[in-house]
Structures are given as structure tokens and as C-alpha cells.
Amino acid sequence: xxxxxxDIKVLDLTHYIAGPYCTKLLADYGxxxxxxxxxxxxxxxxxxxxxxxxxxxxxxxxxxxxxxxxKRGITLNLKSQDGQEIFRWLVKDVDILVExxxxxxxxxxxxxxxxxEKINPKLVMTSISNFGQTGPYRDFKAxxxxxxxxxxxxxxxxxxxxxxxxxxxxxxxYQVGTMSAVATMVALFASEVQGVxxxxxxxxxxxxxxxxxxxxxxxxxxxxxxxxxxxPDPELDPPGFPYGIYACKDGFFQLxxxxxxxxxxxxxxxxxxxxDDLGFCTQEGQRxxxxxxxxxxxxxxxxxxxxxxxxxxxxxxxxVLCGPINTPGDLVNDPHWKARGFxxxxxxxxxxxxxxxxxxxxxxxxxxxxxxxxxxLGEHNAEVYGELGYSxxxxxxxxEQGVI
Amino acid sequence: xxxxxxxxxxxxxxxxxYAGPFATMNLADWGxxxxxxESIKHFQVLTxxxxxxxxxxxxxxxxxxxxxxxxxxRDVSFRPWNRWTLFNAHARNKLGCTMDLTQPKGIExxxxxxxxxxxxxxxxxxxxxxxxGLTYDVLKEINxxxxxxxxxxxGGTGPYKYYRALGVHQEGFIGHTALRGYPDxxxxxxxxxxxxxxxxxxxxxxxxxxxxxxRNRTGKxxxxxxxxxxxxMPHLGEAIMDYTxxxxxxxxxxxxMPGAAPCGCYRCPRExxxxxxxxxxxxxxxxxCRAMGDPEWARDEKFASRLSRENNxxxxxxxxxxxxxxxxxxxxxxxxxxxxxxxxPIIFEDDAYTDPHLKERGFFQELTHExxxxxxxxxxSFKISRVPNSxxxxxxxLGEHNEYVYKExxxxxxxxxxxxxxxxxxxxxxLPEVR
Numbered sequence: 001x002x003x004x005x006x007d008i009k010v011l012d013l014t015h016y017i018a019g020p021y022c023t024k025l026l027a028d029y030g031x032x033x034x035x036x037x038x039x040x041x042x043x044x045x046x047x048x049x050x051x052x053x054x055x056x057x058x059x060x061x062x063x064x065x066x067x068x069x070x071k072r073g074i075t076l077n078l079k080s081q082d083g084q085e086i087f088r089w090l091v092k093d094v095d096i097l098v099e100x101x102x103x104x105x106x107x108x109x110x111x112x113x114x115x116x117e118k119i120n121p122k123l124v125m126t127s128i129s130n131f132g133q134t135g136p137y138r139d140f141k142a143x144x145x146x147x148x149x150x151x152x153x154x155x156x157x158x159x160x161x162x163x164x165x166x167x168x169x170x171x172x173x174y175q176v177g178t179m180s181a182v183a184t185m186v187a188l189f190a191s192e193v194q195g196v197x198x199x200x201x202x203x204x205x206x207x208x209x210x211x212x213x214x215x216x217x218x219x220x221x222x223x224x225x226x227x228x229x230x231x232p233d234p235e236l237d238p239p240g241f242p243y244g245i246y247a248c249k250d251g252f253f254q255l256x257x258x259x260x261x262x263x264x265x266x267x268x269x270x271x272x273x274x275x276d277d278l279g280f281c282t283q284e285g286q287r288x289x290x291x292x293x294x295x296x297x298x299x300x301x302x303x304x305x306x307x308x309x310x311x312x313x314x315x316x317x318x319x320v321l322c323g324p325i326n327t328p329g330d331l332v333n334d335p336h337w338k339a340r341g342f343x344x345x346x347x348x349x350x351x352x353x354x355x356x357x358x359x360x361x362x363x364x365x366x367x368x369x370x371x372x373x374x375x376x377l378g379e380h381n382a383e384v385y386g387e388l389g390y391s392x393x394x395x396x397x398x399x400e401q402g403v404i
Numbered sequence: 405x406x407x408x409x410x411x412x413x414x415x416x417x418x419x420x421x422y423a424g425p426f427a428t429m430n431l432a433d434w435g436x437x438x439x440x441x442e443s444i445k446h447f448q449v450l451t452x453x454x455x456x457x458x459x460x461x462x463x464x465x466x467x468x469x470x471x472x473x474x475x476x477x478r479d480v481s482f483r484p485w486n487r488w489t490l491f492n493a494h495a496r497n498k499l500g501c502t503m504d505l506t507q508p509k510g511i512e513x514x515x516x517x518x519x520x521x522x523x524x525x526x527x528x529x530x531x532x533x534x535x536x537g538l539t540y541d542v543l544k545e546i547n548x549x550x551x552x553x554x555x556x557x558x559g560g561t562g563p564y565k566y567y568r569a570l571g572v573h574q575e576g577f578i579g580h581t582a583l584r585g586y587p588d589x590x591x592x593x594x595x596x597x598x599x600x601x602x603x604x605x606x607x608x609x610x611x612x613x614x615x616x617x618x619r620n621r622t623g624k625x626x627x628x629x630x631x632x633x634x635x636x637m638p639h640l641g642e643a644i645m646d647y648t649x650x651x652x653x654x655x656x657x658x659x660x661m662p663g664a665a666p667c668g669c670y671r672c673p674r675e676x677x678x679x680x681x682x683x684x685x686x687x688x689x690x691x692x693c694r695a696m697g698d699p700e701w702a703r704d705e706k707f708a709s710r711l712s713r714e715n716n717x718x719x720x721x722x723x724x725x726x727x728x729x730x731x732x733x734x735x736x737x738x739x740x741x742x743x744x745x746x747x748x749p750i751i752f753e754d755d756a757y758t759d760p761h762l763k764e765r766g767f768f769q770e771l772t773h774e775x776x777x778x779x780x781x782x783x784x785s786f787k788i789s790r791v792p793n794s795x796x797x798x799x800x801x802l803g804e805h806n807e808y809v810y811k812e813x814x815x816x817x818x819x820x821x822x823x824x825x826x827x828x829x830x831x832x833x834x835l836p837e838v839r
Contacts, residue, residue, distance in 0.1 A: 002622075004614040004615065004617060004618040005614060005617065005618075007621065021638070029614055048662075048663070049642070049646075049662060050642055050645060050646035050649065050650060050652070050654075051649075052649045052650070053649070053650065062641070062642060062645030062646060062648075062649050063641065063642050063645070065645065066638070066641035066642070066644075066645050067641065113789070131761060132765060132787075134764070134765060135761045135764045135765045136760055136761050136764060137741075137761040140737075140741045140746075140748070141741065141744070141745070141746035142746055142748065143661070143664070143667070143680075143682035143684075143746050144661065145659050145661065145667060145668075145669070145680045145682055146680045146681075146682060146746055146747065146748040147748075149669065149678070149680040149748055149749065149751065150680075150748040150749065150750070150751050151751075153597070154669075154680075154750050155676075155678075155750050155751065155752050156471075156595075157595055157597055158586070158595055159586070159593055159595060162586065163659070163668075163669045163671070163678065164669055164678060164750055165584060165585070165586065165595075165658055165659060165669075166584070166658075166659050166669075167580070167584050167597055167599055168580050168584040168640065168643070168656065169583065169639075169640060169643060170639075170642070171580070171599055171603075171639040171640070174603070174638065174639035174641075175599070175602055175603055175606065175639065178603065178606040178607055178610060179606050179785055179786065181610050182430055182606055182609050182610050182613065183785075183786040183788065185610065185613035185614065185617065186410070186434045186613065186788065186791075187409070187788050187791075188617070189409035189410060189434075189613075189616075189617075190408075190409035190788060190790065190791050192620075193409055194407075196790060197790075198788050198789055198790055198791065199788070199789040200786055200787070200788050200789075201786065201787040201788075201789070203765070203786070205761070205762075206762070206765070206767055206783075206785060206786070207785045207786060209756065209762065209767060209782055210767075210782045210783060210784065210785040211426075211602045211785070212422050212423070212425075212426040212429075212493065212494060212598065212601050212602045212605055213597060213598040213599055213601060213602040214472045214597075214598060215782070216493035216494065216782050217472035217473070217489045217492075217493040218471070218472055218489075218753055219493075219756060219757075219781070219782045220489045220492055220493055220779070220781060220782075221471065221474055221489045221753075222753035222754070222757070223757075223779040223780055223781070224474075224475075224476040224487075224489060224779060225470055225474060225476070225477065225478060227470050227474070228752055228753050228754060229471060229472075229752065229753060230471075230676075231595060232595055232596075244592070245576075245581070245591050245592045245594060246592060247590065247592060252590070252591045252592065253576070254572065254573055254576045254581070256570065256572075256573070260449050260454070260455070261449075283455075283459065283462060284459075287462075316564075316566075316567045316568065319568055320568070321568050321569055321570055321573055322569070322573060323567075323569055323574065323576040323577045324576055324577065325576045325581050325582050325591045326576060326577055326578065326579050326582060327579055327653045327654075328582075328583070328640065328644050328646070328647045328653060328654055329647050329651075329653045330579070331578050331579045331637070331644070332644065332647055332648060334577070335563055336558060336563050336564040337562070337634070337637075339561070339562040339563055340559055340561055340562040340631070340634070342634055342637070351649075354645070354648055354649055355648040356641075356644075356645070356648070357637050357638045357640075357644055358634070359634070360607050360611075360630070360634055360635040360637075360638055361553075361607060361608070361628050361629065361630035361634070361635060362559075362628065362629040362630070363611065363614070363615060363626055363627075363628050364626050364627045364628070364629070365618070365624055365626035366614070366615075366618050366626065
């Protein structure tokens with residue numbers, strides 16, 4: 001079956017996480033993505049774990065393997081004259097260029113958008129950076145932690161009496177990668193409508209400031225009511241009950257109850273006798289500490305006798321918003337995602353056959369598909385440069401000169 | 405002003421709470437005509453408030469800080485559903501109408517709207533669209549070029565198909581919650597984040613854009629089945645791959661990161677102000693030492709190499725916090741960045757609105773909402789060079805564009821309009837009996 005983006009060609013100068021996730025999204029839905037890596041070592045993500053068997057081999061990084069599916073890979077030294085010449089040939093032929101160098105690097109290589117659009121007048125160029133291409137922080141360095149602290153809602157993540165916490169792993173960079181793919185598609189439409197090229201300035205900082213994970217709502221709360229956000233203090237700000245994460249017989253689970261869903265909680269626990277208890281089924285009642293105490297006497301024995309699965313099954317049958325606290329292992333073994341065919345087995349010449357996360361969404365006309373595993377360093381040099389008309393001798397010479 | 409790239413695309417939006425509305429916000433921002441269809445007879449908890457008719461005394465209670473879910477001015481005397489911060493975050497640039505989809509007349513009107521639209525998004529558990537008879541099979545008969553995106557928590561197939569969950573519960577299912585707590589504490593102290601909402605919202609917008617791109621090329625519409633949880637899972641790729649490759653179950657590293665030390669969040673003198681610092685190279689470590697005034701303790705063998713710093717991280721953190729406690733959180737960013745060290749303050753709302761970088765780049769934007777007044781709102785998520793753009797409309801009020809939708813788009817007569825008002829379709833207020 002045809003894929004949604006199968007007529008799109010992308011030149012990918014990105015490395016680490018946000019940029020590669022952006023181009024992975026495009027590649028897995030059909031775009032021909034050519035990933036350009038520097039000849040010595042390639043994308044630094046190849047040196048980041050976790051590694052298969054803890055062997056720090058450049059083709060065994062789980063991070064790199066995951067982020068670079070369906071892409072062709074070439075090497076090119078963009079600092080060399082010949083490399084820049086070849087790069088201009090490559091740009092001529094693509095719809096989209098994605099890069100996440102520090103601002104200023106592309107212009108210093110003679111590859112500013114203004115230069116490139118002379119070669120390719122309808123080029124969509126997506127530039128992803130920490131703080132954007134302008135402004136006083138333009139050249140500041142950042143990390144996942146720093147990005148979440150500045151752009152995201154880290155100030156209210158964690159407990160009130162402890163240090164603020166980031167989210168897991170590198171999720172902010174993945175999120176920015178997704179937003180960059182959104183921006184790229186929007187700019188592609190703009191380029192078609194206007195018949196000219198477009199340059200996207202994607203600032204991780206702003207993308208987080210304008211995101212739905214609490215930040216936008218909090219900024220508006222501050223404007224409306226002059227109230228600053230805070231990390232929760234369960235004593236000061238009881239959220240109603242039952243609410244939050246609880247220990248049960250074999251682990252932890254989470255649910256959202258409160259007076260609004262009290263009828264469903266009663267159904268979950270099979271306690272119709274509590275349905276009309278005014279201490280439980282009204283907002284006023286749920287705010288009285290003695291009702292929380294009365295509830296606790298019923299609740300804790302009930303949950304401590306049951307497993308996560310029993311509680312979630314009963315809760316979901318009653319329409320309660322709830323779920324288990326799973327580990328990544330629980331997730332991979334969960335029957336639901338297996339039944340949906342989420343996991344993808346991919347064979348890689350060095351890493352072998354491994355299970356990867358699959359389609360983020362299923363399009364019924366134009367499927368998600370991994371056309372090839374993540375490229376080895378320079379794997380498609382002969383193929384891609386061959387398409388540009390370089391002969392085998394040319395390639396040998398360029399290799400000797402350190403260009404590819 | 406240049407035409408916006410999605411102008412001419414009409415999107416029907418019945419999504420709820422956070423994820424779906426964030427998807428349609430991204431489409432509306434770039435020119436799509438997003439029409440929210442809501443009901444004055446049914447109140448979906450959280451989307452437009454805690455309850456339809458909230459209690460003023462509880463909303464005014466000064467002990468409770470509003471957080472993400474509060475009312476403008478804490479005033480619920482008039483149409484509180486238009487003053488709800490959780491909704492007003494994503495409701496810009498959209499149009500809104502009301503329709504009761506539990507009545508046959510409502511379904512008839514809705515189908516008529518679908519027949520003249522391009523995209524339909526819904527985010528409820530699948531039984532909702534099945535009960536309403538608004539599945540893709542039915543709607544494509546009315547509009548063969550329709551793109552429909554369904555984004556329930558768990559997707560349209562599989563044993564949990566009918567499960568109900570907010571983003572927070574999905575994050576429990578997919579391992580995010582277990583991977584981000586305090587390492588010395590159990591998960592019951594892990595506070596709520598809404599990463600699955602932003603992930604699924606952005607991914608859904610991307611899915612629609614891809615489907616539109618394909619439709620432009622071929623004329624074909626399609627259905628997209630997006631489990632919000634599946635859209636979020638790739639964000640945890642490293643932890644998932646560590647398990648599938650090595651059978652290793654990762655645990656929370658809190659604010660730390662492999663290969664970096666120090667990497668943490670350090671207290672500053674002003675109450676609840678913090679600075680984040682991440683050092684991955686020897687050059688950055690030397691920069692940090694210079695910024696700190698080359699203290700004696702930093703010359704200890706224990707901190708001489710990247711590996712030894714990582715092995716002595718708790719002690720290192722204590723030393724650094726002694727130093728950060730003497731400086732303002734923003735000053736530390738400048739001081740450290742000038743020495744080439746990645747660092748940044750934890751930004752609270754007051755910091756954000758005075759931040760010089762956001763100011764210079766014109767991130768925030770003033771908007772006037774008819775009922776909330778004039779305020780400064782967070783702006784667009786990215787810039788496109790030849791598409792000058794800004795927020796065009798303030799957050800949409802319930803039923804604000806009923807006249808436009810019914811009379812101009814659906815061709816309803818004045819008399820029929822009055823009748824639809826009486827039947828509980830059209831209005832700007834939740835009916836008094838709605839909870």
C-alpha cells in the first residue's frame with residue numbers, strides 16, 4: 001500500500017533526539033529520508049545507551065536504532081569544500097531539510113536558508129534549536145533537564161517539600177521532535193500555497209512554554225488570578241477521594257475518583273449502600289477530614305486485599321478512570337498492545353532481530369511501515385551518491401580525502 | 405497578511421479535556437476553521453470546569469490555589485464555563501457551536517456539518533461514537549473525502565478498547581509514571597504530569613496533516629486510529645529498548661542522566677527557586693569550577709574525572725548547592741552560560757512573563773476575551789519565515805458561533821433556529837439541571 005508521504009524527499013542533518021525523532025516520524029510514514037552523518041563517528045546518539053548487551057558499538061545503541069528507522073544513511077564532511085559542494089547537489093533535489101545544529105553553524109558553512117533557497121526555491125527548511133535562531137539566549141547550552149526547567153512545568157512537578165523533578169528520560173526532546181514534524185508539514189502546505197520556500201524556527205523553549213502539559217493553563221491562571229503554581233501538598237490541598245496513586249496487594253495503581261465519580265467508585269467496590277452518603281457524594285462532604293477518615297477505613301482494606309489487575313478490571317467495568325503503575329517490562333508484556341500489533345520486530349545486520357515501539361497512529365489507507373532498520377554509518381553512500389551521478393572512483397577519492 | 409497554510413480546511417472537533425483540543429489548536433493556529441461542537445445539556449467533567457454550575461464559596465476558598473484548573477477572577481457568577489483556565493489554554497483561534505447529539509435532530513445537523521467539512525476529530529472512549537452512530541463507516545457515506553481521527557486512550561481495537569483513562573492513567577500503563585519518581589520513595593509520592601496529553605495532541609495534529617497531504621495528492625480521505633498511549637510510547641524508546649534488548653527494567657533516575665555529573669536541580673536563596681545544571685564534559689566541569697571561584701573542594705581527586713564525578717554525585721551535589729544558595733536563579737544561568745556550562749533557572753509564571761528572551765522574540769500576546777477581559781496569553785509554538793502569524797481569536801465561548809454555524813453553514817432559517825433553541829440544541833448556557 002502507498003504511504004502518506006511517499007512522494008516526499010527529506011535531507012536530514014539532525015543528531016541526538018529531537019531532530020531524529022522528527023525525521024523518523026516522516027520516514028516511517030513514507031518519506032525518503034537521507035540522514036547525513038559526519039564521517040568520524042556519526043550521530044553522537046550512536047554513543048549513547050542503552051546498548052545491546054551493554055556493548056558500546058555504534059550500531060548497538062538502542063536509542064539510535066529506535067530513532068533512525070526507515071532512513072537511508074550517508075556520511076559527509078560539511079566542513080570541507082567538496083562536502084559543501086556535494087551538499088548543494090543534495091539540497092537541489094529534496095522537498096525538506098531538517099537540521100538541529102546550534103544557531104549560526106549553518107550560516108558559517110555557507111548553508112543559511114537564504115543561500116539554500118537560491119538552489120532550491122521551494123525548500124522547506126526546519127531548524128530546531130534550544131532557544132530559537134534569535135534572542136539573547138540564542139547560543140545558550142541546554143539539556144533535557146534544563147529545557148524542562150525553563151520551558152516546561154518542572155516548577156510544579158514533584159512534592160512541595162522536595163526538589164522539583166523532571167519527566168522520564170528524554171521525553172521533552174521527543175515532544176519537540178513531534179512538534180517539529182507538525183511545523184514541517186504546515187510549512188510544506190505554506191510552500192505549496194505560496195510557491196516559495198519556508199524556514200521554520202523551532203525553539204524548544206517556546207514549544208514547551210506553549211504546550212498543554214500544564215504550562216499554558218498555569219500561565220493563564222497567573223494572568224487571570226495572579227496565582228503562581230506550586231508542587232502539591234496533600235495536606236493543604238486535598239484533591240478529594242479516592243484520588244492518586246495507591247499501593248495494593250501486588251504493586252501500585254492510580255485512579256481519579258472524587259465526588260463527581262462517587263457513583264462509579266461505589267459500583268467498583270460493589271458498595272451500593274454508600275451511594276447516597278453525603279460525606280462522600282458531595283464536594284462539601286469530601287472536604288471534611290472526618291469523611292476522609294471514614295472513607296480510609298473502608299478503602300485501604302479493600303485495595304490491600306486485591307491485585308492491580310483485579311482493581312483495574314473492577315474499576316474499568318464501572319467506568320472509573322484508572323490504571324496500573326507499570327514498569328517498561330510490564331508494558332512490553334501487556335496483552336492489549338500485543339493484540340493491537342503495536343510492537344515491531346526489526347532485523348538489523350549488526351544488532352539482529354529486536355522488538356521496537358511501533359506506529360504512533362494507524363492510518364487505514366496509508367500505513368506506517370519500517371522500510372529498513374537504522375542505517376550503519378555511511379551504509380547508503382554508494383546508492384545515494386550514485387543517484388547524484390558520482391562514480392565508484394569518485395567515491396573512493398572522496399573517501400580518501402575524508403569527505404565521505 | 406499572507407493566506408495561512410490551512411485556510412479552507414474545516415475541522416469538526418468534539419474532543420475533550422487536553423489532548424484532542426491541543427491537536428485542534430495546532431490546526432487552528434495555522435488557519436484551519438476548527439468548529440468545536442459542544443452540548444448545553446451534557447457536561448463533560450474537566451473540559452469546561454469541574455461541574456456545570458460550580459459553588460462560589462468553594463471556588464473562592466483562599467486555601468486552595470487554583471492550579472491549572474480554576475476560574476478567571478475565581479468568579480463563577482456568570483458563565484463560569486467560559487472562564488476555565490484549563491479550557492482557555494487551548495481554545496484560541498477556534499469557533500464554537502452547540503448541538504445535542506443525543507437527539508435525532510442533533511445527529512441530523514451534525515451529519516450535515518460533516519458533509520461540508522474536511523476533518524473530524526474525536527477523543528472519547530469508542531463506545532461514545534458507536535452509541536451515537538458516528539463511526540467512520542457511517543460518516544464516509546456522507547462525505548467520502550472525510551478524514552476522521554479517533555484518539556481514545558487505548559485505540560479502536562484490543563482488550564482495553566473500552567477502557568477509560570486520562571493521560572495520567574495512560575502514563576501509568578506505559579511506564580512513564582514508574583520512570584520519573586523520587587528514587588528513594590515509592591510511586592505514591594509521584595506527582596501528576598500530563599505528558600501523554602501533549603504527546604498525543606501533537607501527534608494527532610501531525611496525523612491529520614499527513615492525511616490532508618495524501619488527500620491533496622489522491623483525493624482520498626481515511627480513518628486514523630490513534631491510541632493516545634501508543635502515540636506517547638515512542639517517547640520512552642530508550643527504556644523500552646533496554647527491556648527488549650537486555651531484559652533490563654529501568655527505574656527512575658530523577659533529574660540525573662547517564663554520563664553527566666553534576667546533573668541536578670539546586671536550591672537558590674529565594675523561596676522555592678532553583679537552578680538546573682548539567683555537566684557532561686571536562687571543559688564544562690572546568691567552566692563550573694571557574695564560575696564557583698575555583699573552590700578548594702573541587703580540586704579533590706574524587707571530582708577529577710567524569711567517571712569519578714558520577715561516582716561521587718551525592719557529595720558533589722551538596723557542594724554545588726552550598727554555592728547556588730548564594731545566588732539568584734537567573735544570575736546563575738548567565739554566570740554559568742558565560743563559562744560554557746549548560747544551566748538554566750526553573751521558570752515560574754512571574755519569571756516567564758518578564759523573561760528577556762521570550763520578550764525579545766515576542767512570544768506572549770495580548771488578547772481580549774469578552775467575558776474574562778484583556779490578558780497576556782502564551783503564543784504560537786513555532787515561527788515560519790513567510791507566514792507571519794499570531795493568535796487571531798481569543799478562547800472560544802460556549803456556543804459563540806451558533807449563528808454562523810447554523811445559519812451560514814447549515815442554512816437553517818430564523819424560525820428553525822428558534823425551534824432548535826427551544827429543543828436544547830442552541831444556547832450559550834448549560835441548562836440549569838445539568839450537573
